[in-house]
Amino acid sequence: MLEEHQQIRFTQLWTDAQPTVSQYVASLIRDQWAVGDIMQSTSLALLQKFSEYNDSRPFLPWALGVAKFEILGHRRNAARNRMICDSEFIEMYTQAWAEIAPRMSDEAAALRHCVGELKAVEGTASAGTDFASATQFSRAFAKPKGTQSSNDALARFAITQLHYESKSNGIVS
Numbered sequence: 001m002l003e004e005h006q007q008i009r010f011t012q013l014w015t016d017a018q019p020t021v022s023q024y025v026a027s028l029i030r031d032q033w034a035v036g037d038i039m040q041s042t043s044l045a046l047l048q049k050f051s052e053y054n055d056s057r058p059f060l061p062w063a064l065g066v067a068k069f070e071i072l073g074h075r076r077n078a079a080r081n082r083m084i085c086d087s088e089f090i091e092m093y094t095q096a097w098a099e100i101a102p103r104m105s106d107e108a109a110a111l112r113h114c115v116g117e118l119k120a121v122e123g124t125a126s127a128g129t130d131f132a133s134a135t136q137f138s139r140a141f142a143k144p145k146g147t148q149s150s151n152d153a154l155a156r157f158a159i160t161q162l163h164y165e166s167k168s169n170g171i172v173s
Contacts, residue, residue, distance in 0.1 A: 002050060010050045013059040020060060021067050028071055038074050042067045
């Protein structure tokens with residue numbers, strides 16, 4: 001752990017060097033999210049190694065050297081995690097998407113139907129005319145009638161009921 005005067009000194013040095021180090025990292029890494037990650041890991045590494053820093057030497061070159069190793073580590077990890085797709089794999093993947101897409105469209109249509117039904121049910125559910133009564137439903141879930149959580153629970157219950165009705169009517173598989 002750094003002493004207070006070391007922490008203050010680190011903060012002063014890093015505050016001065018950080019914009020230059022950030023520009024250096026951004027000049028080598030295209031992905032701005034990765035630049036942020038590298039800057040964060042560089043900052044942490046500098047703080048952890050600050051007790052090894054020789055105060056008689058300039059801070060910026062030392063910080064750039066630490067950033068260089070963070071960049072190399074990032075590139076090594078990115079190369080390790082790279083997904084290599086040959087044309088055969090891409091063809092199979094495309095065919096799979098073509099098969100899945102209609103089912104996804106069916107599910108989206110069923111969801112739109114359920115949401116439409118919710119609008120129609122909204123007035124009756126709160127009045128207690130559908131799904132037993134709202135009061136009985138609220139008691140069953142130990143939520144006071146009319147509270148946001150009882151209304152949320154009632155909405156979830158209504159969606160579930162509509163989903164089962166849609167299944168029985170052949171709208172959803």
